[in-house]
Amino acid sequence: MNSLKSQGFAPVVSDLKKDGSEWTVKEKIMLGLSPKEYWAVQLRNPFNWVLWAIYAIGVPILVGRFIFGLGWVTHSSYDYPWGLFLGWGLFTMVPLSASGFMMGTTVELFGRKDFKSIERLGLLNGLLGYLFAVVFLQVDLGQPWRLIYPMFVSLGPAAVLFLVAWHVATYLTCQVAELVPAFSEWMGFPKAKKFIKSIVLGLTIAGIILSTLHQGALGALFTYAPGKVHPLWYSSPFQWLHFFVSAVFAGLSMLIVVSTLTKWFMRWRCDENYLSNLSKLTLGLAKGASMALITYLVIKIIGIAHDNNWAYLLTGWGAWFMFEMVVGVILPLIFYTMAVRNSNASLARFAAILAVFGIALNRLNTALIAFNWQLYREIPHWRELVIVFTVYATYIVVYRAVLARMPILYTWKEKK
Amino acid sequence: MKKLNRRSFLKGGLAGGAAIAAVGTSKQALAGTHNFGGYPDSMGVLVDLTKCVGCRTCEAACNKEQNLPEPDKSFDDPSVFEERREGGLPRRTTEKAYTVVQKYDVPGREHPLFRKVQCNHCNEPACLTSCFVNAYKKTPEGAVIYDKTVCVGCRTCMVACPFYIPAYSYSSPTNPVIKKCIMCYDTRLKFGRPPACVEACPQEVMTFGKRKDLLKLAHQRISDKPDAYVDHVYGENEVGGTAWMYLSDVPFDKIGYDTHLGTQPIISYVKEFLGMVPMVLTIWPALFTGFHLLSNRKDAAKNEENKS
Structure with missing residues (x-):
């Protein structure tokens, strides 16, 4: 598409074509290309070849999971009831999607309108991350068709997971609402946008409350297993705070990573306003992330001090923990700070990649690697891994499809 | 009196609260130390x-x-x-x-x-x-x-x-x-x-x-x-x-x-989080609305000026 644009192709940016007639929905879905051109572009893209290869292997296995049961795709471990579906799909994807409430807060609540051009990307990153966390959950649940049981059939309100279920559901609704303006512009329903605008402050505050609680609750879930999670990754009083504060820089860093990817691979879809502001906004996000990182570093140290876990630092587990902290927290913190000082957006982008890696490592450590630290390590079944790749590939496909169409990376030109 | 356990206590909600108020002197009602x-x-x-x-x-x-x-x-x-x-x-x-x-x-x-x-x-x-x-x-x-x-x-x-x-x-x-x-x-x-x-x-x-x-x-x-x-x-x-x-x-x-x-x-290891939940639910809306008012104070002042 980037090359197409350099040859003079103009993507859809308003209701009207150049000649003044209106785009039909079908034409909008086809990106303003003729069907023939559209499919030719899809076939030419080498990234799609990779996706087809993943689907060729992954879809049969995903279908098999629902025909033959979880036992066919996992090791059916009683000691490790949670595997990659939750370790990656829920515990890692949710913090990486914290960008939604972060950007909502920055723009709508704190009135930093200068972040407006990246706000929608942050909201979309949040919405899709949560949506696919639920998809991962549905793959993992033994009886996914009972997902609504905790809501309406049999309620266990004193359980942490009850809170997660309700909050993720309401927050998903909230995020859909926050993205209605983008959808309404694209589809041409101006009333919907107006309505959302009138309640945006309420939505944003609801987003903060729900995010604080469910990001924290994901951490609190592990306080049910005080003896099973290694003490360096466990803290009864602070676990929820560790998860919440790390979600802040995780969401911001993920937003930097995604915006960098759009700048490279979807440049055709970005407008001048987005591209020219991106470096400056990246540094703004870097500033926020560095503050969250230093806070996180300090409360992690307080966690160790509170339980007097210093001695564990000298063990093999301690070395692994130090690796996570240095590569995933301290280095990104240093690079972010240097980037802000020197106005070096590229360095901030590198720091963001490290921070995203660090958060993934932290969640996988807590949920899988340092879980049952006194027993043995569970190596996931290859089919489990294939399903993770397949679902994640779908996440990327949907993400890309929305970015290519709706006004996320560009501003919709309203009718005069 | 029927003994209250923590679960039924939490589930009881308002009814539980009323019951506690009614039996204010009973041992169970002296929260915090009860197991x-x-x-x-x-x-x-x-x-x-x-x-x-x-x-x-x-x-x-x-x-x-x-x-x-x-x-x-x-x-x-x-x-x-x-x-x-x-x-x-x-x-x-x-x-x-x-x-x-x-x-x-x-x-x-x-x-x-x-x-x-x-x-x-x-x-x-x-x-x-x-x-x-x-x-x-x-x-x-x-x-x-x-x-x-x-x-x-x-x-x-x-x-x-x-x-x-x-x-x-x-x-x-x-x-x-x-x-x-x-x-x-x-x-x-x-x-x-x-x-x-x-x-x-x-x-x-x-x-x-x-x-x-x-x-x-x-x-x-x-x-x-x-x-x-x-x-x-x-x-x-x-x-x-x-x-x-x-x-x-x-x-x-x-x-x-x-x-x-x-x-x-x-x-008991989960309670610190569970106890914080209703506090966040009640305190956050006021706190963040306050932040909003604070960060938009200049705009508000401008509006006020324009009116007068």
């Missing part, structure tokens, strides 16, 4: 590990009583004791076996020590408190039972159980559920009869009775024969106390028991 010590007349089982010879009659009885599938190896095959699951660990409870006997070769002990594993039926069960569909129930008789018709299959109870007891029927594609010992509640305990394994044991390893009586009996046995037992009734205080309790002549940490579980029920 649910278990139902007063709940039943339990005292397992004297020194008497067990590893015949696995209990396993066979459990299999029959609970209509479990036939095992891969017969119940008189001693080779199962040498089986190792991942990590070199002995057999554990599975979806096909709610109780298993493990063998421990203890240096200096004449015979190997056999240990029966099944659900310990905690006074304040972690599985119960972690379940978001309220599938679990601690009955006044002492059993921890569950309603498999509401189980969604999140398996948090398996994560929460400090004893690694609940198993899951992963092999079933359409109706996978949690599988664990229910102390033969449906068929026996409800009618005042001991669980099948207890009754089947030829060595009288297990004593069925009221938990409080069993505790007295356990300490009596230790004080009668201080050389024959270590001075510890496992399950008396572990994670808030369990219905199944154990006596041993070998220190418990040498025979696979986790002796670092502490005396607090698992829910």
Whole structure:
């Protein structure tokens, strides 16, 4: 598409074509290309070849999971009831999607309108991350068709997971609402946008409350297993705070990573306003992330001090923990700070990649690697891994499809 | 007055609050220091590990009583004791076996020590408190039972159980559920009869009775024969106390028991978060609306000026 644009192709940016007639929905879905051109572009893209290869292997296995049961795709471990579906799909994807409430807060609540051009990307990153966390959950649940049981059939309100279920559901609704303006512009329903605008402050505050609680609750879930999670990754009083504060820089860093990817691979879809502001906004996000990182570093140290876990630092587990902290927290913190000082957006982008890696490592450590630290390590079944790749590939496909169409990376030109 | 446990307390909501206000002087209402010590007349089982010879009659009885599938190896095959699951660990409870006997070769002990594993039926069960569909129930008789018709299959109870007891029927594609010992509640305990394994044991390893009586009996046995037992009734205080309790002549940490579980029920580690939830729900809206007003104060001032 980037090359197409350099040859003079103009993507859809308003209701009207150049000649003044209106785009039909079908034409909008086809990106303003003729069907023939559209499919030719899809076939030419080498990234799609990779996706087809993943689907060729992954879809049969995903279908098999629902025909033959979880036992066919996992090791059916009683000691490790949670595997990659939750370790990656829920515990890692949710913090990486914290960008939604972060950007909502920055723009709508704190009135930093200068972040407006990246706000929608942050909201979309949040919405899709949560949506696919639920998809991962549905793959993992033994009886996914009972997902609504905790809501309406049999309620266990004193359980942490009850809170997660309700909050993720309401927050998903909230995020859909926050993205209605983008959808309404694209589809041409101006009333919907107006309505959302009138309640945006309420939505944003609801987003903060729900995010604080469910990001924290994901951490609190592990306080049910005080003896099973290694003490360096466990803290009864602070676990929820560790998860919440790390979600802040995780969401911001993920937003930097995604915006960098759009700048490279979807440049055709970005407008001048987005591209020219991106470096400056990246540094703004870097500033926020560095503050969250230093806070996180300090409360992690307080966690160790509170339980007097210093001695564990000298063990093999301690070395692994130090690796996570240095590569995933301290280095990104240093690079972010240097980037802000020197106005070096590229360095901030590198720091963001490290921070995203660090958060993934932290969640996988807590949920899988340092879980049952006194027993043995569970190596996931290859089919489990294939399903993770397949679902994640779908996440990327949907993400890309929305970015290519709706006004996320560009501003919709309203009718005069 | 009916004793309040934490769960019914939380669930009771407003009604509970009103009840507390009405009985303001009762001990339960003095929050903070109160722990649910278990139902007063709940039943339990005292397992004297020194008497067990590893015949696995209990396993066979459990299999029959609970209509479990036939095992891969017969119940008189001693080779199962040498089986190792991942990590070199002995057999554990599975979806096909709610109780298993493990063998421990203890240096200096004449015979190997056999240990029966099944659900310990905690006074304040972690599985119960972690379940978001309220599938679990601690009955006044002492059993921890569950309603498999509401189980969604999140398996948090398996994560929460400090004893690694609940198993899951992963092999079933359409109706996978949690599988664990229910102390033969449906068929026996409800009618005042001991669980099948207890009754089947030829060595009288297990004593069925009221938990409080069993505790007295356990300490009596230790004080009668201080050389024959270590001075510890496992399950008396572990994670808030369990219905199944154990006596041993070998220190418990040498025979696979986790002796670092502490005396607090698992829910007590989660409470700091649970207590914070309503505070965030109430404080955050005002706090963040305040931030909003503060960060937009210049715009507001401008508007005010324009008006006048």
